[in-house]
Amino acid sequence: MKVTLTVNGIRRDADAAPGDSLMDVLRGLGLTSVKNGCDNGDCGSCAVLVDGAAVNACLVFAARSEGKAITTLEGMATEGSLHALQTAMLESGAVQCGFCTPGIVMTAAELLEKNPEPTDREIDEAMAGNFCRCTGYTKPRDAIRSAAEMLREGRR
Ligand code: FES
Numbered sequence: 398m399k400v401t402l403t404v405n406g407i408r409r410d411a412d413a414a415p416g417d418s419l420m421d422v423l424r425g426l427g428l429t430s431v432k433n434g435c436d437n438g439d440c441g442s443c444a445v446l447v448d449g450a451a452v453n454a455c456l457v458f459a460a461r462s463e464g465k466a467i468t469t470l471e472g473m474a475t476e477g478s479l480h481a482l483q484t485a486m487l488e489s490g491a492v493q494c495g496f497c498t499p500g501i502v503m504t505a506a507e508l509l510e511k512n513p514e515p516t517d518r519e520i521d522e523a524m525a526g527n528f529c530r531c532t533g534y535t536k537p538r539d540a541i542r543s544a545a546e547m548l549r550e551g552r553r
């Protein structure tokens with residue numbers, strides 16, 4: 398089966414088996430930021446934006462993604478500049494093993510698009526589906542708050 402997607406602004410054609418997920422297809426296209434933490438919708442490490450909404454790519458059949466616009470972590474930096482969320486994650490020490498980091502960035506990107514000045518509680522609620530074994534969640538929350546400030550000030 399052929400699936401045609403727009404991935405990070407570029408039209409891509411992929412081969413997919415009937416049971417393949419969007420995560421399988423994206424990783425097959427070389428987008429290895431899409432991490433397989435559980436393959437079951439529990440951990441958030443495979444989160445990507447589908448038409449602007451953060452979804453766990455392991456739960457979406459590839460066939461249901463036909464024609465969709467997908468953004469992965471690889472598409473967040475532009476013209477050699479990191480996205481504010483990437484910068485803030487690094488500056489806040491929120492990246493340790495980093496396995497959860499792409500999913501956190503993508504889920505937080507949707508949050509900040511909808512809510513440019515989230516409270517800590519709103520951040521925690523939005524990020525409740527993204528598990529991290531390393532950071533204790535405080536540093537990622539600090540990073541999201543910091544990125545929100547950077548974006549409000551027009552900094553990337
Ligand atoms: S790999 Fe998709 S939610 Fe864990």
Ligand code: FES
Binds near residue numbers: 491492495
């Ligand atoms: S930094 Fe290791 S799982 Fe989050």
